[in-house]
Amino acid sequence: MFTILKKPVLVLFISLFVFVFTSCGDDDPVTPQEEHFEAIGTVVYDATGAEVVRILRGVTSDTLFAKVGILSDHYNVKFLDEDEKVVNPPTDDETTMGIDITDTNLLAFEQDELGAFEFHLEGKAVGITTIEIKILHNGHSDYRSGLIPVKIDN
Amino acid sequence: MVFLLFLLPTFLLGQHPDIHLSGIVLDGETNRPIENVNIRTTGEDIFTTTKADGSFDLIFSELGIYQLKITHVAYKEELKTIDLEKVNHQQLILYLIPKAIDMAPVIVSGQNIMSKFDEIYESSNVLRGKELQRELGLSLAATLKNETGLAIRSMGPAPARPVIRGLGGDRVLITEDGNKTVDLSATSPDHAVTIEPFGVNKIEVLRGPKVLIHTPTTLGGVVNVVRDEIPIEVHDKIYGVFGTYGESANNGYLGSLITEVPLKPFALRLEGSRRKTENLNTPVGKLDNSYSQNYNWSLGGSYFPAFGMVGISYRDFNLDYGIPGGFIGAHPNGVDIEMYKRQFNTKVFIDLPSKSFDNIEAHFSTAVYRHKEFESGGLIGSEFKIRSYLGYINLNYKGFGFLSNGTFGLSSEYRDFDIGGFVFTPQSYSFNFSTYVYESFNYNNFSFEFGARYNFDKISPDTPKPDAKIGNIQERDYHTYSLSLSALYSFTNIVHFGINLNKSSRVPTIEELFSEGPHLAAYSYEIGNPQLEDERGWGMEFFVFHNFSDLYFHLNVFRNDLGYYIIPRNTGETNFATFLPIYQTEGVAALFYGVEGQVSYRFWNHFKIGFTLSYTRGKIKDSDKSLPQIPPLKGNVEISYSTDQWSIGINSELAASQNDVDEFEEPTVGFAVLNSYFQYSLNAGDLIHNFSLSVDNILNKEYRNHLSRVKSILPEAGRNFRLTYKLYFHI
Numbered sequence: 001m002f003t004i005l006k007k008p009v010l011v012l013f014i015s016l017f018v019f020v021f022t023s024c025g026d027d028d029p030v031t032p033q034e035e036h037f038e039a040i041g042t043v044v045y046d047a048t049g050a051e052v053v054r055i056l057r058g059v060t061s062d063t064l065f066a067k068v069g070i071l072s073d074h075y076n077v078k079f080l081d082e083d084e085k086v087v088n089p090p091t092d093d094e095t096t097m098g099i100d101i102t103d104t105n106l107l108a109f110e111q112d113e114l115g116a117f118e119f120h121l122e123g124k125a126v127g128i129t130t131i132e133i134k135i136l137h138n139g140h141s142d143y144r145s146g147l148i149p150v151k152i153d154n
Numbered sequence: 155m156v157f158l159l160f161l162l163p164t165f166l167l168g169q170h171p172d173i174h175l176s177g178i179v180l181d182g183e184t185n186r187p188i189e190n191v192n193i194r195t196t197g198e199d200i201f202t203t204t205k206a207d208g209s210f211d212l213i214f215s216e217l218g219i220y221q222l223k224i225t226h227v228a229y230k231e232e233l234k235t236i237d238l239e240k241v242n243h244q245q246l247i248l249y250l251i252p253k254a255i256d257m258a259p260v261i262v263s264g265q266n267i268m269s270k271f272d273e274i275y276e277s278s279n280v281l282r283g284k285e286l287q288r289e290l291g292l293s294l295a296a297t298l299k300n301e302t303g304l305a306i307r308s309m310g311p312a313p314a315r316p317v318i319r320g321l322g323g324d325r326v327l328i329t330e331d332g333n334k335t336v337d338l339s340a341t342s343p344d345h346a347v348t349i350e351p352f353g354v355n356k357i358e359v360l361r362g363p364k365v366l367i368h369t370p371t372t373l374g375g376v377v378n379v380v381r382d383e384i385p386i387e388v389h390d391k392i393y394g395v396f397g398t399y400g401e402s403a404n405n406g407y408l409g410s411l412i413t414e415v416p417l418k419p420f421a422l423r424l425e426g427s428r429r430k431t432e433n434l435n436t437p438v439g440k441l442d443n444s445y446s447q448n449y450n451w452s453l454g455g456s457y458f459p460a461f462g463m464v465g466i467s468y469r470d471f472n473l474d475y476g477i478p479g480g481f482i483g484a485h486p487n488g489v490d491i492e493m494y495k496r497q498f499n500t501k502v503f504i505d506l507p508s509k510s511f512d513n514i515e516a517h518f519s520t521a522v523y524r525h526k527e528f529e530s531g532g533l534i535g536s537e538f539k540i541r542s543y544l545g546y547i548n549l550n551y552k553g554f555g556f557l558s559n560g561t562f563g564l565s566s567e568y569r570d571f572d573i574g575g576f577v578f579t580p581q582s583y584s585f586n587f588s589t590y591v592y593e594s595f596n597y598n599n600f601s602f603e604f605g606a607r608y609n610f611d612k613i614s615p616d617t618p619k620p621d622a623k624i625g626n627i628q629e630r631d632y633h634t635y636s637l638s639l640s641a642l643y644s645f646t647n648i649v650h651f652g653i654n655l656n657k658s659s660r661v662p663t664i665e666e667l668f669s670e671g672p673h674l675a676a677y678s679y680e681i682g683n684p685q686l687e688d689e690r691g692w693g694m695e696f697f698v699f700h701n702f703s704d705l706y707f708h709l710n711v712f713r714n715d716l717g718y719y720i721i722p723r724n725t726g727e728t729n730f731a732t733f734l735p736i737y738q739t740e741g742v743a744a745l746f747y748g749v750e751g752q753v754s755y756r757f758w759n760h761f762k763i764g765f766t767l768s769y770t771r772g773k774i775k776d777s778d779k780s781l782p783q784i785p786p787l788k789g790n791v792e793i794s795y796s797t798d799q800w801s802i803g804i805n806s807e808l809a810a811s812q813n814d815v816d817e818f819e820e821p822t823v824g825f826a827v828l829n830s831y832f833q834y835s836l837n838a839g840d841l842i843h844n845f846s847l848s849v850d851n852i853l854n855k856e857y858r859n860h861l862s863r864v865k866s867i868l869p870e871a872g873r874n875f876r877l878t879y880k881l882y883f884h885i
Contacts, residue, residue, distance in 0.1 A: 028524055030537045030574035036671075040730040057730040140533045140576060143731040 037090045041080030042133050042145040047073040056080060058146030064131070066107060066152045068123040077117040077133060079143070089117040090135065098136045103129040106152050123152035173214040173238055177246030179204050179224065182283060187703070188226060188250060196221045196233070206703060207647050214238060224248055239509060247272075271362055271594070271603050271640055271652075282356035284801070287846050287878055288831050290352060290399065292406065292431060292446065294328070294379065297351045300807065301359065302766045303710070303750040305785035309676070309863040311404065311434050311871075312446040312475035313346040313491075315339050317861060318359070318375045319712060320746050320770040320784045325374030325660060327365075331383055334368070334567075336521040336542045337495060341665045343863045344675035345525070348471045348495045350427050350450050352397060352410050354381045362654055363605030363638035366590050367548070367561055370609050370636040372656035373693045373714045373746075384465035384501045385414055385421035385456045389884075391840075392416070396881040399429075403850075403874035404444070406431030419458040423467075426451040433476075437856040437872040441864070443476035443488030454499075462503035462513065471495045477675045478864045489535065489675040490528040497521035511551045512559075518545035527575070527675045536673065537574035542567065560593040571664050578671030579682070580627060581616040582664045603640040609633070611661040615668060624670045625684040634659035634688045650699045660689040662720050666739045672732045677863070679729035680722065681738045689741070691716030709751040719744035723782060724818040735818075743775040760797060766790045771814065782816035786824065786860055800834040812860040820866060825857035842882040850874040 041056035044064070052075070053062040066072050077097060081087045089097070096115030101107050106127045110120045115136075130147040179191045187208025194201035195212075200220075204210045214220070217238045224232045229250035236246070281289060281301065291297045295306040295314035307322050308314040318326050324340035328347060337348040351357070360368075360376040368376050394413035400406065410427035428449045434441040454467030472494045479488030497519060504514040523540040546565035552558060567586045573579045590607035611632040619627040636659050642652040669682035693714035700707040721744075722737040729736055748771055754764035767789040772781035787810040794803030811824040829850045836843040851857075854873040858865040 028539070030539045030572045031534055033574055033576075033578065036576070036578075036731075038731055057728070058733060137576075138533070140529050140535055141732075142576070144733055146730075146733065 036137060036142040037079075037095060037135050038082065039079035039087070039135070039143050040082055041084065042148075043078045043080065043086055044133075044148075045076045045078070047075075049076075053148055054080075055145050055148055056084065060146070060148055062148070064121065064148060064150045066121040066123040066150055068126060068152060068154050070122065071110065072121040074112070075119050075121070077119070079135075094138055095142070096136045098134040098141070100132045100134065101129060102131070102147070103127070107131070107150055121150065126153055128152070173217060175212040175214065175236065175238065175246065177210060177248060178208045179210065179226075179248045179250060180208060181229075182249035182251045187701070188229065189703075191224060191226045191229070191250065193248075194223050194225075196223050209647060224250065226250060271364075271601065271642060280356055280358045284833055284835075284844070284846075286354070286356060287844060287880060288833060288848060290876075290878055292404075292429075294347050294349050294351045294357070294377070298357060298359075298377070300766070300790055302752050303768045304359070305768075305788070305861055306859060307343055307783065307861040308859060309343040310441070310444045310476065310478050311431070312444075312473070313339070313344050313477070315343075315347055316377055317783075317785060319373075319714070319748060319750075320772045320781070321374040321714075322783065322861075324663065325371045327369040327371065327374070327376045329368060329376055329378045331380060332368070332378060333499060333517055333519055334544060336497060336519070336523050336540060336544075337493075338523065338525060338538055338540070341663050342673060342676045344477050344489070344491070344527075344673075344677075346473055346475060346491075346493065348473065348493070348523070349379055350410075350429065350448060350471070351379070352399060352408055352429070353395075353412050353425055353427055354379045356380045362640045363592055363594075363603040366605035366607040366636055366638055367563060367592055370588070370607050370634060370659045370661075372605075372636055372638045373658040373691060373716070381412075381425075383423065383425070383452055383454045383467045383469065384499060385423050385454060386463070386465075388416045388418050388421040388456075388458060389414060390416065391884050394883050396883070397879065399876070399878045401431075401874055401876040402435075403871040404431040404434045421456045421458070423454040424452075425454075434868075435872050436868045436870065437851075437854045438869060441478050441868045443478050443490070446473065446475035448473040462505045463501070464503075465499075465501045467499045469495070469497045469499075471497075478867060479677075491525065491675055492528070493523070493525040495521060495523045510553050511549065513550050514547065515550060516545070516547040519543070534575050536577045536675065537572075539570075539572040539574075541570040541572075544568075556597075557593050557595045560591065562589075562591045564589050576672060579665060579669045580619065582668060583614045583616070584664065585612045585614075586610070586661075599644045601642040601644065603638075605636075605638040607636045609635070609659070609661070613661070613664060613667060622670065622684070624668075624681055627668050627684050630667065630684070632661045632688050634661060634690070648701045652697050652699070654693070654695040654697075656693040656695075656714075658689075658691055658693060658714075658716075660720070662686040662689065662739075666720055666722070669739070672729065672734050677734060678722075679732060679734040679736045681736060683739045683741075686720055686739065686741055687718055689716065689720045690718050691744075704756040706754045707752070709749070711749050712747065714746040716744045716746070718742075719781075721781065723816060726818040744772060744781055745775050746770060746772045746781075760795050762792075762794050762796065764790075764792045764794075780814040780816055782819045783861055784812070784814065786810045786812035786822065799836070800832070802830075802832045804828070804830040809857075809860075822858050822860035822865065825855060827855050827857055828852045840883060840885050844878075844880045844882070846876075846878040848874075848876040848878075850876065 044053040046052050078086050097117045099109050106125050106129045108122050128151050130149055132147055133145040134141040135143040179188045181188055189206045191204040193210055202210050202212050219237045222234045289297050292311050293314040295316045298304050298316050299306050303319055305317045306314050307317050316326055328335045338345040339347040358378050365376045392415050397410040399408040408429040412425045415422045430447040432445050434444040450471040452469035456463055456465035474492045477489040499519045502516045506513055521542045525538040527536040529535050544567035546563055548561050548563035550561050565588045569584045572581045588609045592605045594603045614629045615627050637657040640654045642650050644650050667682050667684050669680040672679050695712040697710040718741045720741050722739045725736045725738050727736045748769045750768040752766045756762045769787045772784040789808045792803055792805035807827045809824050813821045815821050831848040834845045851873050856869045858869045
C-alpha cells in the first residue's frame with residue numbers, strides 16, 4: 001500500500017516547497033509609524049483667558065470646580081513643551097482630545113465640538129474626583145496629563 | 155562453544171590489526187549506565203556485554219558496515235547500523251528505552267558519536283522522557299525552571315524566557331533541531347518564545363566550544379529543542395504520540411498529536427496541538443489578563459536516497475496572550491498580544507565517501523514572524539514584523555592528524571525588521587555572515603575541545619536620522635570573533651575534572667541601538683544608543699563531574715568578565731507624555747561569578763535523594779553596584795521512589811531573598827515551595843500509556859519570581875494540579 005503513495009509524497013514535497021516560497025508575500029503589512037505630539041504638561045484656561053490649572057510632569061496643586069446640574073464655563077486647553085513653554089495643541093485631523101473621568105457618578109463633561117481642545121464640566125453629585133486630559137492619535141493616547149482634581153458642589 | 159567464542163578474538167588478533175568500537179549504553183530515561191547489556195553483531199559472532207559503568211569494547215578484524223543488536227532483559231531490543239570507517243576511534247553512546255516506561259521515536263540519538271564533553275552535558279543538561287513529561291509547563295522556560303543554573307524571566311505566564319547564569323536575552327540562543335528560532339522573545343520581556351514545549355522529544359542546554367557552531371555568545375548558552383520536525387530516520391512502523399494536558403491554576407488544557415509515517419525511502423511527520431489557558435489563580439487572587447491560547451501545526455518529510463537525506467518542513471505557530479496591567483506605569487487593563495510565525499525549513503545531508511570527510515550538512519529557513527500589541531480598546535499600539543532568511547552549511551570531518559573530529563561551517567542571515575504603530579524604532583535590516591570551526595581531540599586521559607567563530611554584522615536603518623535625539627541613527631558594521639577551549643581530565647571513566655575558557659561577543663540588537671519611545675506591552679519608554687559597541691568579554695569555568703552507579707555529582711564554578719556589557723537600565727526617570735519609566739541602553743563593564751551544583755544519591759534500590767544549587771552574582775565593575783535582573787540563590791531538594799512502572803516524589807523549590815538589586819529595582823523576598831508528583835506507565839503491546847500527576851505549590855504559598863516584571867502586582871501561581879497523559883503507539 002505504501003508503494004503507491006510514494007509519488008504523491010514526492011508531489012507533496014514539491015507542492016509544499018512551492019507553496020511556502022510563494023506564500024511569504026506582504027499580505028499583512030505593518031501599520032505605518034505615527035508622528036506624535038510631545039508635551040510634558042497641560043494648561044487649562046477659562047473663558048476669560050485666565051489660567052485655572054497648570055499640571056507639569058503629572059503634578060499639580062490646582063483644582064477645577066464644577067456645580068451639580070450646571071454646565072461650567074468654557075475651558076480651553078494648551079500644552080507645555082519640553083522647555084515648559086506653552087504651545088498650542090496639534091491641528092491635524094487625526095489628533096483629538098479626550099478626557100477620562102475617574103468617577104463618572106460625580107462628574108460629566110461636554111464638548112462644543114467633539115474631540116476639540118476645549119470642554120465644559122457638569123457636576124452630577126457633590127464630591128471630589130479627578131480627570132485626565134489626553135491627546136489621542138487615531139484613538140490611542142500620545143500624551144496623558146496626569147490626574148487633575150475636580151471639586152463638585154451645589 | 156563458549157570456549158571457542160573466547161578464543162575467537164584471540165584468533166582474530168593474530169590475523170589482523172584490531173579495530174576497536176567502544177562506547178557506553180545509557181538508560182534513555184535517566185541517562186544512567188546500564189550493566190549487562192548484550193551487544194552482538196548480526197550474522198557474525200562478535201559480541202560483548204557492558205560493564206558496571208555501562209561501557210563496552212567490541213573488537214573487529216576489518217572495517218565495514220555492521221549491524222549491532224543491543225539487548226537487555228529490561229529494555230527494548232534495538233538494532234543499530236555502524237560504519238566502522240566513520241566511527242573509528244569514536245566513543246559511541248547508545249540509549250535503550252525501558253520496556254515498561256517509555257517509547258521514544260529514536261532510541262539511538264542522532265548525535266550518536268559523542269565526545270566525553272557531550273557525555274557530561276548529556277547527563278547534566280538534558281531534559282527528556284519521563285522527567286520532561288513531569289516538568290512540562292506552559293512555556294519552554296517554565297519547563298526548564300528547575301534545571302541547574304537556569305531561571306525564568308517573565309511578564310505573565312506566557313511571555314517567559316530562560317536565563318542562564320544571570321544572562322538573558324539573546325545571550326541565550328533558543329534553537330529548534332539546531333536551527334535558530336525566529337521571534338522577538340530575546341529583545342523584550344513581553345515577547346513570548348514561539349515554541350510549544352509539549353511535543354518535543356528532549357530539551358538540551360549546550361555550553362562550551364560547540365555553541366560556536368550556532369552563536370558567538372559563549373557565556374550564555376544554547377537551549378536546543380529536539381523534535382526532529384524533519385525526520386532523520388525512517389521507522390519500520392507508524393509511530394505516534396497522542397497527548398493531553400490539564401492544569402487547575404489557569405483552567406488550562408491541551409491536546410496534541412504527533413505521528414511519523416514510514417513510506418520508504420520517504421518518511422512523513424505530522425504534528426498539531428492546541429492549548430488554551432485562562433487567567434492565572436494566585437494565593438492572593440486572580441492575575442487579570444494572563445490568559446493565553448495557541449495552536450500550531452507542522453508537516454515535515456524526508457527522502458533518504460543513497461547519498462544521505464533531503465528533508466523539508468513547514469510550521470505554523472499562533473499564540474494570543476495577555477500582559478497583565480494595573481501597576482504604576484502599566485495600562486490599567488493590560489495589553490493583548492497576537493502573534494504568529496510561519497517557517498519553512500529545508501535540510502540536506504550528504505554522506506561523503508571519504509575517510510576524512512564525514513558528511514556535509516546544509517540547512518535553509520525562511521520565516522515570517524508577526525506580532526501585534528493591542529490596547530484595551532482594541533486599538534493597535536505596536537506592531538512588529540520580521541522576514542528572516544537564514545542558512546548554514548557544515549562540513550563534518552574526522553581523523554585529521556591528532557584531531558578526532560570537527561566541523562567547519564558557514565552561516566548567514568538576512569532579517570527585515572519592520573515596526574509600526576505607536577513605536578519609534580526605525581524599520582531596519584540586518585545581515586550576518588559567520589564562519590566557524592569546531593575541533594576535538596584526546597591525549598591519554600585528557601580530552602580537548604576548541605571552537606572559533608568570526609562574524610560580520612551590518613545593521614541598516616531604512617531611513618538614517620543623523621539628528622535624532624538619541625544620537626546619529628545610521629548604518630553600523632561589526633566585526634567580531636569568539637573563542638572557546640575546554641580541557642577535561644578523566645581521573646577514571648566516571649570521574650572528570652575540566653575547565654572552559656571562553657571569549658564571547660555579541661552584536662547589539664536593533665532595539666538596543668535605535669529605540670526611542672514607548673513600548674506598549676513592556677510598559678517602558680525605551681531609549682537606545684546608536685553608538686553601542688559590540689558586547690564582549692572573557693569567561694572561565696571549572697567543573698567536576700562524577701557518575702558512580704548510585705551517586706551522581708557535578709559542580710561548576712564560573713567567572714565571566716565582560717568588558718562591555720549591554721543592558722537597558724531603569725533610569726528612575728519618567729516620560730511625562732506617557733508616564734512610562736525610562737529604560738536607557740548602555741554599555742558597562744560587568745562581572746558575573748557564581749557556582750552551581752547537583753548531587754543525587756540512589757539508596758535501597760528504589761529511593762533517590764537529590765539536591766541542586768545555583769548562585770550568580772552580577773556587578774557593574776566601575777561602581778561595584780549590582781546588575782539588574784540577577785536571579786537569587788536558588789535550589790531544589792527532592793526525594794523519590796521509583797520502580798519500572800511508577801514513581802512518586804516530593805520536592806521543594808527554594809530561593810533566597812534577592813537584595814542585590816540595581817538602583818531602581820525592587821528586591822524580592824525568599825521562598826520555599828513544596829511540590830509533588832506521581833507517574834505511572836502501562837505497557838499494552840504496541841501501546842504505552844504514560845500518566846503524570848503533579849501538585850505544585852501544595853501549601854498555596856505566596857511567592858514571587860525576582861525576574862518577573864509583574865511581580866509587584868501579584869505573585870506566582872497558587873496550588874496547581876497538573877495532569878499529563880501521553881499515549882505512544884508503534885503500529
